Amino acid sequence: MNLILLSATQQSSETTYQLNDRQVQHVENILKKQDGDSIRVGILNQGIGQGVYRRDAGSVTIHNELLSPPPVLPCTLVLALPRPNMLKRTLMNVTAMGVKEIHLIHSSKVEKSYWQSPVLQPQSLHEFLIEGLEQAKDTSLPNLHLHPRFRPFVEDTLPDLLLERTGLVAHPYQAQACPVALATPSLLAIGPEGGWNDFEVESFTQAGMTCVHLGPRILKVETAVPVLLSRLHPAL
Structure with missing residues (x-):
């Protein structure tokens, strides 16, 4: 996957989302990301941005303004x-x-x-x-x-x-x-x-x-x- 796509059901705070098992495995085993690394994320039916991966919590915190997805x-x-x-x-x-x-x-x-x-x-x-x-x-x-x-x-x-x-x-x-x-x-x-x-x-x-x-x-x-x-x- 080229984007960690998050849904509203994964949101735990205003800017933090819990990753599911498939996403955690991809972040760690495919992307080889460590705690505190930046990853590309998207919010379903919203926009695309960058987030900080928190390994212990299995979560990502979005730290910038979301950009528009590709044209339809x-x-x-x-x-x-x-x-x-x-x-x-x-x-x-x-x-x-x-x-x-x-x-x-x-x-x-x-x-x-x-x-x-x-x-x-x-x-x-x-x-x-x-x-x-x-x-x-x-x-x-x-x-x-x-x-x-x-x-x-x-x-x-x-x-x-x-x-x-x-x-x-x-x-x-x-x-x-x-x-x-x-x-x-x-x-x-x-x-x-x-x-x-x-x-x-x-x-x-x-x-x-x-x-x-x-x-x-x-x-x-x-x-x-x-x-x-x-x-x-x-x-x-």
Whole structure:
């Protein structure tokens, strides 16, 4: 982790926070910090600063004004639920890149059993997002929404999400080249490993979205996600 990310529940005084076991182990075993050393910290949904590590207490005392986290990536991500063993990496990468609105949805090629996976428990999802923030030195927690049914999502939720956003569907067939450096906020829909089916593509396009591709190569979801995000909103 590149940032010790602290939450309000860890606050013991105005400027002091208790570290959890994982954070203490990282500070001592990875960062090799001693008592009184300075470490980079962040307060969840607030800012970033420097703190003094107190080894005996297992705490950190913040000693400077908090600075703003990195800018938000102006993209709302709609993602067909990945395989459980891929979900953690995908959410961490998306969070590290600065996406703050994530919608996991069902698709015909998503196994229904995926929705019963323990990795979808709120605590597990929260930990994935936290790890992504720690990697990117960010403090702003994304909003993560689960939609286990496709049709209600496209009929009831999608229209509001598309307001004042450029809607794009990652689809390798009958599509145009993915744009670069959009000047407007976007909504990007990325399908499962087997891609969206015809009904799903039609539902997105009828809602006003455009199909885009990355060329003739078919990429895995965990590769396509960062490539598309960095192409649409580079250097933010």
